[in-house]
Amino acid sequence: MITVGILGGGQLARMMVLAGAPLGLRFVVFDPAADACAGQVAPLQVGGFDDTEALAAFAAKVDVVTFDFENVPAASAHWLAERKPVFPNPAALAVAQDRLSEKTLFQELGIALPAFADIRSHEELAAKVAEFGMPCILKTRRLGYDGKGQFRIRTDADIAAAWQALGAQVEKTGLILEGFVAFDREVSVVAVRGRDGEFRAWPLTTNWHVDGVLSASLAPAVLSAEQQATAIAYAQRVAERLDYVGVFALELFCRGEALLANEMAPRVHNSGHWTSDGAETSQFENHLRAVLGLPLGDTRVLGHACMLNWLGQMPDSKPVLAESAGHWHDYGKQARDGRKVGHANLRDDSALALAAALQRVGEALGRQAQVAPVVETLRGSVTPN
Template identity: 75%
Template sequence: MSTVGILGGGQLARMLILAGAPLGLRFVVFDTVADACSGALAPLTVGHYADDDALAAFADGVDVATFDFENVPAQAAQTLTAHTFVAPNPRALAVAQDRLSEKSLFRELGIPVPPFAAIDTQAQLQAAVAELGTPCILKTRRLGYDGKGQFRIKTPADVDAAWVALGAQADTVGLILEGFVAFQRELSVVAVRGRDGEFRAWPLTRNWHVDGVLSASLAPAQVDAAMQATALSHARKLAEALDYVGVFALELFDRDGVLLANEMAPRVHNSGHWTIEGSETSQFENHLRAVVGLPLGSTAMRGHACMLNWLGDMPDAAAALAVEGMHWHDYGKQSRAGRKVGHATLRVDSSAALADALRQAGEALGRQAQVAPVIAVL
C-alpha cells in the first residue's frame, strides 16, 4: 500500500484523500497551520516550507509526494525530490507560479495569449500601458490568485494609482501588465498525464467568476469539435513540454472563436470538481493514479453537470439535497467572508433537466443570481 504525501492541507488535499481511499492509498499531509481541513482525514504535520529538515522527515515516510495548491514554494518541492518522487515536478510548479514565465512558455509553444509585458519600474508601466492600450490589468507575477494581487487600469490616468497599489511588490514578487481581453466566455480544459506519458482530458468546462473567484462551472461546455480539439492540443503541448505528471487545468478565454490562454493551475482544479459525480473517473482519482504510476481512468462524462461554489457560508444542506441530482461537499472549514467552504454539483442526464434542477436549487437556496447565467446558456 503506497503512502502519498501532500504539501498543503486544504480542500483539494481533502478531496484527494477521499478519492484515494478506495484505491488503498494512505496519506500524510504537511501544512503550515494546525487547522488545515484535510487534517480531519489524515495525519497532519505542521511546519514551515522553508524547513528542509522537517520536509526531509516528512518525505522519509512517503512513497510519492504531490501538492494541493500552486503557492507551495517550488524550492520545497525541489527539496523533497532528494528523498522521494514528486509529481508534478518542481519545474512545472515554478513555471506556473510566475505569470511571466508561464505566459512566455505559452508563447514559445505556439499557444495564443493576450499581450503582456514585464514591469519593473513605474516608467516601464507607463510605456507598456501606452503600447498595450487601456483597459489593461497590472498583476503580481507571483502569489496572486482568485483576483488577488491585481489592479485594473481603465485609463492612462490610473497608472499612478496602480503603481501605488502594487509597485512596492516589483522587487519582491515581480509585476506583469496584461492586455484586456474582450472575451465572450471563460473555458477550462482539465487534463491528466501519467508517468508513462499517457494523456487524457475531460470535456471542456465553461466557467463563471464573480469578483475574480469561480462561482459556477458547466460541463460539457457547448463548443464544437474543432474548439475542443484545439483546447486539448494546447493542453497536451504544455504537459509534454513540462514532462508533467498529474492533473492540471489550462484556463482559456474564448474571443470570437479563438482560444487565448490565461493561466495554468498545476494541480487538481476548482473547475474540475464536477468530475467527482459527472465523470467515469474524477480528476482527484486520476491525479493519484498518475502520481503513483497506475493506469489512467476514463474521462468520459456521465450526463450533464454543473458545479456551484459556496463562499463564506454553507447554504442549507437539507434544502439543497431535496433537489434531484444534487451532490453536497462540505469542506469542514470555519465560515469567513470570501472563503471557499464547500461546493455542490448537480448531475443529470440532459441539459433541459439540468436547467430545471438549477432553477429548483436557486429558488430553494436563494441563489437565483448564481444559477441564472448557467441557465441562460442551457
C-alpha cells in the same frame, strides 16, 4: 500499502484523500496550519514549507509527494525531489508559479494569448499601457490567485494608482502587464498526464466568476468540435513540454471562435470539481493514478454536470440533496468572508432537466443570480425540434 504525501492541507488535499481511500492508499498531509481541513481525514504534520527539518520528517513517512497548493517554494520542492519522487516535477511547478515564465512558455508553444510584458518601473508601465491600450491589468508575477494581487487600469489616472498599489512588489514577486480581452466566456481544460506519458482530458468546462473567484462551472462547455480539439491540443503541448505528471488546468478566454490562454494551475482545480459526481473518473482519482503510475481512468462526462461554489459560509444543504443527482461537499472549514467552504454538484442526462434543477436550487437558496447564466446556457444548448 503506499503512503502519499500531500504538500498543502486545504480542500483539494481533502478531496484527494477521500478519492484515494478506495484505492487502498494512505496519506500524510503537510501544512503550516494546525487546523488545515485535510487534517480531518488524514494525518496532518504541521510545519513551514521552508522548514527542512519538518520536511525531512514528512519525507520519511511517505513514498511519493504531490501538491494541493502551487505556491509551495520551488526550492522546497527540489529539496524533497532529491529524497522522494515528486509529481508534478518541481520544474513544472516553478514555471506555473511565475506568470511571466508561464506566458513565455505558451508563446513558445504557439498557444494564442493576450499581449503581456514584464514591468520593472512606473515608466515602463506607462509606456506599455500606451502600447496595449486600456483597459489592461497589472498583476504580480507570483503568489496572486482568486483575483488577488492585481489592478485593472481603465484610465490614465489608474496608472499611478496601480503603481502605488503594486509597485512595491516589483522586487519581491515581479510585475506583469496583461492586455484586456473582451471575451465571450471563460473555459478551462482539466487534463491529466501519467508517468508513461499517457494524456487524457475531461470535456471543456465553462466557468463564471464573481470578483475574481469561481462561482459556477458547467460541463461540457457549449463549444465547437474544433474549439474543443484546439484547447485540448494546447493542454497536451504544455504537459509534454513540462514532462508533467498529474492533473492540471489550462484556463482560456473564448472570443468568437478564438481561444486565448490565460493561465495554468499545476494541481487539481476548482473548475474540475464537477468530475467527482459527473465524470466516469474524477480529477482527484486520476491525479493519484497518474502520480502512482497506474492506468488512467476514463474522463467522459456523464450527461451534463454543474458545480456551484460556496463562499463565506455553507448554505442549507436540503435543496441540493432533494434533487435526484444533487451532491453536497462540505470542506469542514470555519466560516469566513470570501473563503471557499464547500460546493455542490448537480448532474443530469438532460440539459433541460439540469437547468430546471439548478433553477429550483437557486430559488430555494436565494442564489438566482449565481445559477441564472448556467440555466441560460443549458437551455440555449438545446436545439428545438
